[in-house]
Amino acid sequence: MDAAVNHATKSTGDADSWHLALAAAGTRMDIGPVPEHLLSGSCETAGLIRRSALSWLNGRLDVALRVAAEAMDVECDKGHEFCGLAGYWCVALLTKAREFDAGWRTLHSLRAGPADSPRVGATSQVIGGELLFAMGRVEDGLAEVRAGLELAERYGVRSLLPTGYVVMALSALRRADMRTCLQFLDKLTGEALLGYFGQAAGAWVSALAAEARGGVASAAGLVAGIITNPLVLRQLLVSEPAAVSWLVRVCGKLGAVDLAEEAVRAAAITAADHPRIGVIRASASHAAGLLAGDLDMVGVAANLYPDQWCVASAQEDLADMLAKRHGERENAIRLFDSALASYTAVGATRDVSRVVNKLRDFGVRRGAIRAVERDGLLPFGLTNTEFAVAELVSQGHTNNEVGRQLFISRHTVAFHLKKVYQKMSVTSRVELAASWKTLAPQPSDFPERDPQDA
Known part of the structure; x- marks a missing residue:
């Protein structure tokens, strides 16, 4: 770990404590007690940001949020520009927790002050855009992320790039725009090779794209790698609430019951560690319900999710389960329609197309759905x-x-x-x-x- 810290310090400068923590944590499969010299930093704020980032990487979003809030309340006595970004790190964590109201309030208060530098401006736009995207304000979110990435790329703020690339790749995939999706996945790969990468979210989006392009067999290696890597799986479970249900679904198609069980077990442990974070409990219930074929558990998830896309996903799974039961045709159609409305609201045209085809199997036609959206004339x-x-x-x-x-x-x-x-x-x-x-x-x-x- 010391070698990683030294390398990150040379690469980013000591003030970039957030990236320093990520680089150091990424070298270990299991983060035990964090060495004190990593936490002390050059000021108290930097030490708190490091502690928060390391806690998140080890699958403790609750601890990460608490420590990030402490970092916001401590004034840096060294004049580090990066310490002024502690609030944006807190917004990023609130987005992962799908605490939208708190995230929006924090972002609004941060933006009330001046954007003193390109780093601050880029951070505000990428982190704010990620929040808007998760809230379902997709076009607004993508516009902000795009503008933030332009600044980050121009001025070399590399620790922001993976976050923005994941949002852009995921949004393109949901619109069935594979060319743009693959473009951003290529950029993510470049950042990973250079060590600027939090691993989990990018690995998941890469697996999603592989499955979309070539079927579940094409994603099998990545899926197994994610589930059998404790660090990556822990990160994913506290970062992307849609991930674990997708992993279970794909494992079911692959006949990899052991991997599905491991993913569900890890999600249950994470949910037990986070009793106050509803989205984590929802994703664990969703995954467990899929594995067990339990309608009630998937229904709990649909009611708990604050994320509109995740609600639609749970409703679609419920409809799929009901479709296999005698006498549940109308209930299945109703849930498919609800999922269709939610997917449409967040611009997920690829998911819309899938649900439209499922409704067609019931003899229900909902009109032509455009598979990909493009601005201007084609x-x-x-x-x-x-x-x-x-x-x-x-x-x-x-x-x-x-x-x-x-x-x-x-x-x-x-x-x-x-x-x-x-x-x-x-x-x-x-x-x-x-x-x-x-x-x-x-x-x-x-x-x-x-x-x-x-």
């Missing part, structure tokens, strides 16, 4: 669905793979692909791919960093 007069099909086919995906990602049949993919060929005046996948590289709109990127800022 090329060649393509519809949103045609655009999504063309983009995936141009990347080399088969009709079956495209259908799996967009939750439509391969026959429907073939129908849309024929329309694409007609509108673009091409006759083959090879011609489509060649045309797409030069003519399709590219996802917005951020300015390149000056190498001296890296």
Whole structure:
């Protein structure tokens, strides 16, 4: 750990206590009592931020929140710029706890003061955007994260980048915009190789993308790696409430009952450690209910979740369970409709498409759902669905793979692909791919960093 601390100090400067704590903690699989020399720091505020970050990394969000609040109340006597960011670290933790009202109040009070530097401005926008995204104010959140990342990349504030990249990748995946999702996953990989990475959230989003692109078998290695790595799993359980139910769902499809049981067991322990944080109890109940086939436990989760996307996920799982029971057709449809409304409200068009197809299996049609949203006019007069099909086919995906990602049949993919060929005046996948590289709109990127800022 000392080697990691020394390296982080050289890389970021002693004032960047938040990143220093993350780098040090990331070198150990099991964080025991934190060495005092890591906590003392160069001032009391820095020591408290380190203690808070290390507690979060070890799966104790409650302790991390308490210590972060203490850090906000202690005035730094060394004039460190980073210590002035303690409040934003507290907002980040409140977002993980889905304590939206407290997070918003804290953010509002912090923004009442001046943004004295690019670091402060970037932090305010990335952390504030992450909060808005979790609250369901998706477009506002993405706009803030995008602006914050632009500042962070321009001025080399690298400890912020993974947080922003995870939000951007996850939002793109939920919109079935795989090109943008993979763009940000590539950026995350680069940060991981350089050591600027908290591991868990990025690993989970990477697994989500792998499953979306190639099915559950493609995500099997990452899923096993997440569940069997105690540090990563503990981080994930106190950071991403949607993660553990997804892990259990995928393990069920893979027939990996032992891994599902381990994930549920870890979630139960985490929930017992956090009796006052409802979202952690909800995610544990959700996962346990899926594994046991217990409607009541999944129902408890749906009622406890403060996160609208998570509510929709639990409602969809409840509907899936009811759909297998005799005489529950109307209740299943009602829950699918509720999930559909919530997914639509947060712009999760990929999830919307999946639920629409499930309703169609019941003979219920809810109208055409656009699989991917794009601003402005699409090329060649393509519809949103045609655009999504063309983009995936141009990347080399088969009709079956495209259908799996967009939750439509391969026959429907073939129908849309024929329309694409007609509108673009091409006759083959090879011609489509060649045309797409030069003519399709590219996802917005951020300015390149000056190498001296890296």
